[in-house]
Amino acid sequence: MRISALLFLLILVIAPIQAQVLSNKITFTEADTLRGSLRPERNYDVQKYHLNVRVEPDERFISGYNTISFKADEDLPVMQVDLFQNMKVDSILYKGEKMKFNRRYDAVFVDLQPKVTKNSIDSIQFFYSGNPKVAKNAPWDGGFVFDKDKEGNHFIAVAVQGTGASLWYPNKDHQSDEPEEVLIQVAVPHELMNVSNGRFVGKEVLEDGYTRWDWKVESPINNYNVVVNIANYVHFEDRFRDLDLDYYVLPYHLEKAKKQFEEVKFMMNCFYEKFGAYPFEEDGFKLVETPYLGMEHQSAVAYGNDYKMGYLGKDLSGTGIGLKWDFIIIHETGHEWFGNSITAADIADMWIHEGFTSYSEAVYIECRWGKEEALEYLQGTRRGIGNQKPVIGHYGVNSEGSGDMYAKGANLLNTIRSIYDNDELWWKTLKNYTETYRHKIITTQETEAFFNKAIAYDLQPVFDQYLRNKSIPELQFRKKGKKTEFRWKADVENFDMPVDVILKGKEVRLHPSDQWQKLEVKVSSPEEIEVMEKEFYINRKNL
Incomplete structure (x- = not known):
């Protein structure tokens, strides 16, 4: 959100959930290029992250390291790793030796001595510390949320889509590259629990009043999806077919959560039918209560919808249909297929995340209440579309397109379904799309070609009009x-x-x-x- 992401969600103008900043820039800086482009210093493929951090809630301070394992695509004498400039680089080790580095904006350039040769697999260990940026209004701006629950316990989470995962840990902060696996170890005060992505693999009680919680992700994962969620959680579980469903909520919300999260099984039944099996079964599925509205964090979906139907009890479509289901559960889980499994190589193409996920809301409605209500809902969401700028953004400069990518993207897909004029073919093509590009990083052009190939009619003018121009026909x-x-x-x-x-x-x-x-x-x-x-x-x- 993407929410999905996510992705802003304005109740008053009825716009869908939008995660982080949407760029309104016309001109771009060197910092934008360093972040958004694939320079020679980024000629490496991340294999694994081993993230080990300590979170000190009272000081709003984090420290630790990330071991970055990578394969060099070309000879690599200098390596770009991203970390926000307000965070301190303590040291960077390569082959047991401290490496020299220099910083430009939010990029750290590491001098690798000796250089890593093409096709070699190697690693660095990047130690860092500092007070990470605090979000003013998560998830619409990126950062940590340091909050307290109503019993006075620390309630902490992070949301960084768009703003950047390098806000809080060093990584190759570009959507075109994902680690194949991640080990996340987070130490927090004894009375708290940390929940991160993937499977819980153990905890260790440390001698300084802290406990380290260990989680392992065994699927490719977007950098912005790697998270910490820290609270006095209680846990309960369920299953859907062979999929583990795990829920982490505040103790006084346990009974509400047990009732509200029953919707997950209705949703999974629909999404399995229409999109194929859950793409991260090896990592399980979790809903984790957070102090902000929600976000599509892979296998650990952030939930903060106050256990209400709709979007915080409101219907974004204005039709009443949106009050039949929990917006955050459906939208943010839809991102597991669109955004987390299928990922846009450049955030200029974020409509691939948000348009398809917004369409998944209508798909869920159709599964439960029929096509007419799904069409009515989609039509209702159009009132949040501005048609002021193109859906696709600027490539290579970390620039998303228009926030219309949500409702306009969904209504474009519904229009294409109507052009198909064959629902059997439409559902087959949509499911083939999710299965063909499972765990893949793709472009708008690949998406267009896939849906174009299924029918004799040329859809290219349609895609061009709706995605690359601001107006509709x-x-x-x-x-x-x-x-x-x-x-x-x-x-x-x-x-x-x-x-x-x-x-x-x-x-x-x-x-x-x-x-x-x-x-x-x-x-x-x-x-x-x-x-x-x-x-x-x-x-x-x-x-």
Whole structure:
């Protein structure tokens, strides 16, 4: 959120959940390029992280190290590792020796002596410490949340999508590279528990009043998904088929959680059918209560929706349908397939995370309450779409596109489903997509090609209009003599997209182009033509 991510969620304007900062920049700095581009110093493939940290709640201080195991894609004399400049680099060890380094903005450049040669597998151990950035309003800005529960216990979590995982630990902070596995060891005061991603593999009581909690992730994972969740948690568990369901909540919310989280099994049943099996079965599935609204942290989904239906008790679509289900459970878990399993190589393509995940909300509605309610919900979410800038952002500079990626992305997918005009083929293609690109890092072009290949119709003009231009196509009608004419007005040259209408009580498929065409059925005025606007996200205008 991405929430998913996540991803801002504005109740007043009814916009979907948006995680972290969405860039409104037109010009970009060296810092943006260092973060967003794949420079020669990033010519390595991360294999593993071993993250060992100590969190001191009262001081809001963390310290520890990350052992970064990697394979060099080219000879690597200098290695870029990312860590926010407010955090201190204590030392960097390579082959047991301290390495020299220099810093530019949030990038640390390590002089590897001797250099790592192409195709070699090696590691560095990066020691660091400091007071990490504190979020002012998580999850919409990145950082740590240092809070207290109502019993006075520390309640701590982190959310960094978009802002960057290097906010709190050193890593290669680019979405195009994911470690294949991560060992996360977090020491916290005895009275607290830490819950991180993956499976719990043990704990060790330390002699200084701290306990270290160990978690292991055995699947590829986005850097921003690696988290700590620290509280006086209680744990309960359940199962769905062969999938372990683990829940960590505050003690006084236990009974509410047991009731609310029953929805997980309804959701999993739907998502397994439509998207395929849960993509991280080896790491299990967790919901973890957090002091902020929510986030799609892989195998440890952050939950802070106050055990209410909808989004904190409100319906983002304005239809009432959104109050039938818990928005955070559904949306953030949808990201396990879209964003966590299938990951965009550059955050400019974050619609791959957020558009598909927002569509998963409608998929869940359709599974439980039928297609008509799903279409009504999707149409309702359009009121949060601004159409002020393109959905796709700027590549290579850590720049997301428009926040429209959520509802507009979902309505684009629903429009493509309607163009398919074959639900059996649509569901087959969507499931094939999630299974083909399971645990893969991909681009918008690969996504477009996949959905284009399934049908004879060329979808490229449709993708170009909805993703690379700010406006949606306008279907125009006019009366000319005794005939009614129609055409598309769009930004894409020679724009072509079929659309369904109701004429004389019958559903008819029109094939407008950017040139005026005559309507074969005689109508007295364009107002008689009913466009199926729930199925197609377009503007309609009678001239």
